[in-house]
Amino acid sequence: MQPLYDHYLQFIRSSLKNDTSFSGAIPEEEQASLAALAEEHRTVPFVLPGFRNTSFYPAMLQKTKNMMQNYYQIDAFTRHxxxxxxxxxxxxxxxKGISLAACYPVPEYRKLGDLDLYINEPKALEKAQVxxxxxxxxxxxxxxxxxxxxRYTFPKTGRSFLLELHYxxxxxxxxxxANQTVDEVYSPLRLKPIRQTINGFTYSVLPPTEYVFYMIHHMLKHYLYSGFGIRLLCDFVLYLKRYEKEIDFSRIHQWCKASRISHLYEIILKTCRLYLDLPASIDPAINASPETSEAFLIRILEDGDMGTDVSQALVGSGSYRKINLLTYFREGHVQMKVRFPKAGHCPLLWPALWPATFFCFLKNTYTLRNTTLRQTLKDFRKSNQKTTLVRIFENSDS
Known part of the structure; x- marks a missing residue:
C-alpha cells in the first residue's frame, strides 16, 4: 500500500479512537494529495489536525465547520x-444518518447526506406518502x-433536504x-425495532443484529454500483465496538450464508481489524487473507466516497471468471425471472419473455440510465471485477 494511504489511515484510526495527542506531521510533498483524498472521502475533520500549520488549513477548517453545521441541519430535518x-x-x-453518527467520538464529524426512513408496512407507506x-x-x-x-424546503430558511422513504x-x-433473505429479516412480522435517543429525541431504529446485517448489504450495494468510501467502514467499526455484546453473530453468519455474501463479510471484518483497529475479539471465528483485504481497501480508497445513485449500473447475479455471450444470456435469463416472477416459472413462456425482457432492458438503458448498450456492457465487465474479488453470491461458471 502506498505511503499516502498509510498516512491517511493513521489519521482515521486516531480520530476513531479520539486520540487528541496524534498530530501526524505530513510531508510537504504529500499535503495536496492527502487533502484531496480526505475531501474525496468526506473525512476532512479527521485529518484537520495534521494541516494546522499549512496553507490548506483555513479552507479545511471551513469545510469542517460546514460539515458540523450540516449535522445539526439534518438533525433538525430528521426530528421534523x-x-x-x-x-x-x-x-x-x-x-444510518444521525443514528450511526451517535457512535462517533464527535458525531458532527460524520458526514451526513439525506434522511433515510424505513416503513415496511404497505398501508403505512401509502399513508405516509399522502x-x-x-x-x-x-x-x-x-x-x-x-x-x-x-425534497422538503423549510419555508423560513429556504434550505432543502432530501428524504429517502424506504419500502x-x-x-x-x-x-x-438474497432478496428473500433480506425480505424475511426485515419483514413487519419479524422485525422488532428498538428505541435510540439522539440529542434529546427518541427514534425507532434497527436492532443491533439486524443493523449490522443491513450495513453489510448497504456496503455491498454501494461497492457494486458506485463505490463506497472509508466512511462506511468507520461506521461499521464504531457500531460493532459499541454494540458488540448485543449482536448475535451466529445469526449474522446464518443470514450471510443464506444471502451468499459470507466472503464479503469476512473481508470487511478482516479489513477493519488490519487497518481500523477493530478488536480481534469481535467475531473471532471469521477471517480472510490479508492480501485480499488490502486489495479490497485499496479499491475503496481509489473509488472515493459513495455516489448518491446506486441504480444506474447493471450488476450481475454473481461473479464470473470470464465474460462471453453465454454470460450475457444467463444474466438476461435471470433478469427475465426477476421482471416476470410468476410467468418466469413457466418454461413455455420463456421464448416470449426473453425478447420482452431485452426490450425493457434497452429502454431502461437509454431512457433511465441515460447511457448506451456498449457502455452498459463495458461497465458490466468492470463490475464483474469487483464481484470476483468479494465472490458475492458464490456464482461460478467454471
Missing part, C-alpha cells in the same frame, strides 16, 4: 419529519426499486435468494 409521521400514527425506522405530499414534500422521480425520494432496506439483487 419523524415527528410529523409519528404524530399521525405512522411508525418509521431511522436508517401525508408528506400534503405537507409540502415534493416527490423527485428517480430509478429506484427500494425507496421513494422527496425495502436495500435494492433488489439479481440473485433471488
Amino acid at each position: 419529519t419523524v415527528s410529523l409521521l409519528e404524530e399521525n400514527g405512522i411508525p418509521c425506522i431511522l436508517l 401525508l408528506l405530499e400534503a405537507q409540502g414534500y415534493k416527490e423527485e422521480k428517480e430509478l429506484s426499486d427500494h425507496h421513494v425520494t422527496y 425495502r432496506v436495500v435494492g433488489m439483487y439479481q440473485y433471488e435468494p
